Amino acid sequence: MNKLISLIKTDLNITFGLSSIIYGLKAKKQRWQIVVFGIAMLSLLPTYIVIVNVLFDFYDVFKEIGQESYFLLMGFLASQLIIFFFGLMYVMSKYYFSNDLNQLLPLPIKPSHILTSKFISLMVSEYFTSLPIFLPFVIIYGIKESAKILYWIYAIVAFITLPILPLVLASIIIMILMKYTNIKGKRDFVRTITAVLLLVAIVYVQLLIQKISQQAILEGEDFYYNIARDANLLARNLGLVFPPSIWGTFALTNFDELSGLTNLIMFVGIGLAGFILMSFLSEKLFFDGLIGNIEVTASKGKGKKKDLDELYIENKAYISIAKKELKMLFKTPIYLLNTVGGVVLVPIILVMSLSIGDPSMEPFNEIIYSNTDIVTLVLIGVVAFFGIMNSVGSTTFSREGKNLWIQRTLPIKAKDQIYGRVLASVVIQLTGIITLLVSMFFIIKLNFFSLALIIVIGLLSGIVLTQFGMIIDILRPMLNWSSPQVAIKQNLNVLIGMGVALLYGGGIFLLVRFMFNSIDIWIIYLLVSAILTISMVILFNVLKTLIDKQFRELE
Amino acid sequence: MLSLRGITKSYNKGQIKAVDNVNLEIKSGEIFGFLGPNGAGKTTTIKMIVGLLKPDEGEIVLDGVNVWDNSLMAKSMISYVPDNPEIYDRLNGIEYLNFIADMYGISKEERKEKIEYYTSLFNIKDSLGDIISSYSHGMKQKLVLTSALLNEMNLFILDEPMVGLDPKSSFNLKEIMRKMCDEGKTVFFSTHVLEVAEKLCDRIAIINNGKIIAHGRIDQLRDDAKEKQSLEKIFLELTDNE
Ligand SMILES: Nc1ncnc2c1ncn2[C@@H]1O[C@H](COP(=O)(O)OP(=O)(O)OP(=O)(O)O)[C@@H](O)[C@H]1O
Ligand SMILES: [Mg+2]
Numbered sequence: 020m021n022k023l024i025s026l027i028k029t030d031l032n033i034t035f036g037l038s039s040i041i042y043g044l045k046a047k048k049q050r051w052q053i054v055v056f057g058i059a060m061l062s063l064l065p066t067y068i069v070i071v072n073v074l075f076d077f078y079d080v081f082k083e084i085g086q087e088s089y090f091l092l093m094g095f096l097a098s099q100l101i102i103f104f105f106g107l108m109y110v111m112s113k114y115y116f117s118n119d120l121n122q123l124l125p126l127p128i129k130p131s132h133i134l135t136s137k138f139i140s141l142m143v144s145e146y147f148t149s150l151p152i153f154l155p156f157v158i159i160y161g162i163k164e165s166a167k168i169l170y171w172i173y174a175i176v177a178f179i180t181l182p183i184l185p186l187v188l189a190s191i192i193i194m195i196l197m198k199y200t201n202i203k204g205k206r207d208f209v210r211t212i213t214a215v216l217l218l219v220a221i222v223y224v225q226l227l228i229q230k231i232s233q234q235a236i237l238e239g240e241d242f243y244y245n246i247a248r249d250a251n252l253l254a255r256n257l258g259l260v261f262p263p264s265i266w267g268t269f270a271l272t273n274f275d276e277l278s279g280l281t282n283l284i285m286f287v288g289i290g291l292a293g294f295i296l297m298s299f300l301s302e303k304l305f306f307d308g309l310i311g312n313i314e315v316t317a318s319k320g321k322g323k324k325k326d327l328d329e330l331y332i333e334n335k336a337y338i339s340i341a342k343k344e345l346k347m348l349f350k351t352p353i354y355l356l357n358t359v360g361g362v363v364l365v366p367i368i369l370v371m372s373l374s375i376g377d378p379s380m381e382p383f384n385e386i387i388y389s390n391t392d393i394v395t396l397v398l399i400g401v402v403a404f405f406g407i408m409n410s411v412g413s414t415t416f417s418r419e420g421k422n423l424w425i426q427r428t429l430p431i432k433a434k435d436q437i438y439g440r441v442l443a444s445v446v447i448q449l450t451g452i453i454t455l456l457v458s459m460f461f462i463i464k465l466n467f468f469s470l471a472l473i474i475v476i477g478l479l480s481g482i483v484l485t486q487f488g489m490i491i492d493i494l495r496p497m498l499n500w501s502s503p504q505v506a507i508k509q510n511l512n513v514l515i516g517m518g519v520a521l522l523y524g525g526g527i528f529l530l531v532r533f534m535f536n537s538i539d540i541w542i543i544y545l546l547v548s549a550i551l552t553i554s555m556v557i558l559f560n561v562l563k564t565l566i567d568k569q570f571r572e573l574e
Numbered sequence: 575m576l577s578l579r580g581i582t583k584s585y586n587k588g589q590i591k592a593v594d595n596v597n598l599e600i601k602s603g604e605i606f607g608f609l610g611p612n613g614a615g616k617t618t619t620i621k622m623i624v625g626l627l628k629p630d631e632g633e634i635v636l637d638g639v640n641v642w643d644n645s646l647m648a649k650s651m652i653s654y655v656p657d658n659p660e661i662y663d664r665l666n667g668i669e670y671l672n673f674i675a676d677m678y679g680i681s682k683e684e685r686k687e688k689i690e691y692y693t694s695l696f697n698i699k700d701s702l703g704d705i706i707s708s709y710s711h712g713m714k715q716k717l718v719l720t721s722a723l724l725n726e727m728n729l730f731i732l733d734e735p736m737v738g739l740d741p742k743s744s745f746n747l748k749e750i751m752r753k754m755c756d757e758g759k760t761v762f763f764s765t766h767v768l769e770v771a772e773k774l775c776d777r778i779a780i781i782n783n784g785k786i787i788a789h790g791r792i793d794q795l796r797d798d799a800k801e802k803q804s805l806e807k808i809f810l811e812l813t814d815n816e
Contacts, residue, residue, distance in 0.1 A: 331668075333672075333681065333682045333685070335676070339672070339676035347662060347665070350664040422661060422662055427626055429677040430649035430650035
């Protein structure tokens, strides 16, 4: 038990760097970073406030039809699903690719103990993810229903147990995946592909369940009668996507009855049971997936001898930089998941929801079938978003890590650095565009002009956003890492980049919205392109100066 | 010719003076050894020459080019081998070498000839198709050496190059350094191995606590010492901090 506690402590310390934060507060430079972080967070705040306001309205809508329990259910469902999906990625990198494993494995520690310590620090980080989602639902419901103290106590218990089950499920799925994909040779590739396919499959199944349960409710003429008779109709049916969320919901809605307590016990109980099952499984599964992770295949000259002549390929400097970036991205699973994974998954999930008919996608549907200009604009926005979401720009220098000396001692022009790194981001963005357009093809036929506009303006905005990301990353590159996941998962530059992109993109969005009904659409396209081009040129020059300066002055 | 003029560097906002007013002139066609105990400031000095650490004061000039004012030009004239071969370990050997060659703008024929020559010499040619993370420490070091030798440099600068190399490779490296300097290039390296310095170097400098405490030809240093003694004795006497 002592071992376990010290493992947990150490892992929490590594993950959240308590000692390094305390040290950081003393150093001036770090304090400046905290300010930057604060500003980045603040830039997300307006959006958040808008969302919370919409939630208030949502509550009223459901209250009117007497289905307010469904409102709480949405809170549980949203937080648990998000924890689950992020959990899959976190679990993979934390259990299987973190750098402390090399030190832990030789020690006489049970696999379940290693796993538990990692699980707990994942839980802690999931609290930060789920709090902003869960809190508004519980508070709005609590206030509107003027709930008593017991409600708030139940809410706290529910919040604490909330991440357990989704994370347990994610852990078990990943352990099984890792065990059966531990194939020599193409291990990394097989794993990444399987993970992406798995995600798509899970989303698909969930959408399907949702669809079926919706139809079940709507069928027959008794809908209004049923809804009036049974106040929990929506919650009970639509919660089927993840049944424990129903228990959590009922624990809170019925807090003043015995059924509230029993639901709470079931909600907590299934979490604990899952956790015990996971610990048990980990003894059998964990090491099997892990062992061999560090090993790589080397031919030692024995295998096929390729004709080296073909291997001497001469490229322009910026092409060579782009190729190197892409090779590193594709050969490092954690990079691949976070860059290509994102831009490929988002369009697939978006289109799946549109075609299956998720009610939250209703507004999209309306737009799609009404106005091609709006579709084109929305898709341009999605494509632009790929440019920052792929994180290629905002981690480009951080990913160099301890290898940055190589490029700092080579005669490389800043211009080539920018071209090469932007090009890599554009290629990743293109994989997203192709996925998007191919999957859109199934639900809507876009004409040639729309396609051209989406690709051209989308790429242009992608370049601008990538440049924003690069500026942030060259100003505060994260170079001192020993495991690549740190460079991309624990890198604030990604978040700051999104914040900046949101502000910039939001500005353009407001502008377009303002002009939309009064000015010819072609002038809007032209104007947006002009703004983007000017931004691109300005950012290019800023970036050039900054790269020159930072490549000289970094220590 | 490489000149260091009054270069000074402190870490942690002046708390640690790692290099303190160092002046050195190294001629072309000369092999120069840079000696000193651990933490003396060798690596720091070398990093300032190759553009990784900006000196607080002083200037560095290589064949008339100010290394920090005209850094792009200077970098194309310098080949650097660090003490620790941290390189892109997800690439394979040949991809890494091609990348470096592209940055120096080396033609296909020239890179082919050099890569084949040096990788055969260092016995890593058969591993060029393998991912670098499968290389041993010494193999990585040889790959970095090969990449540094692709460029027609004016200054070949190495930080403790012999550490981790097997005897044959270390012999080969010494031969290469000789050849470079016969071609009129400047070779500058730091080392702890006094015999290497004694046999290989035209001149040496000894640095201690960031200051140059002796420099010149080895026989000169011997003459200056009270009795004729070995370089080891001289080194120990000079760097004795009491
Ligand atoms: N990044 C750094 N931050 C703070 N101090 C440093 C840093 N790098 C080196 N130092 C300090 O600068 C001084 C000189 O270090 P340097 O690495 O140049 O020594 P060295 O002569 O190369 O030693 P060795 O023979 O061990 O390689 C030492 O006192 C060291 O502690
Ligand atoms: Mg050193």
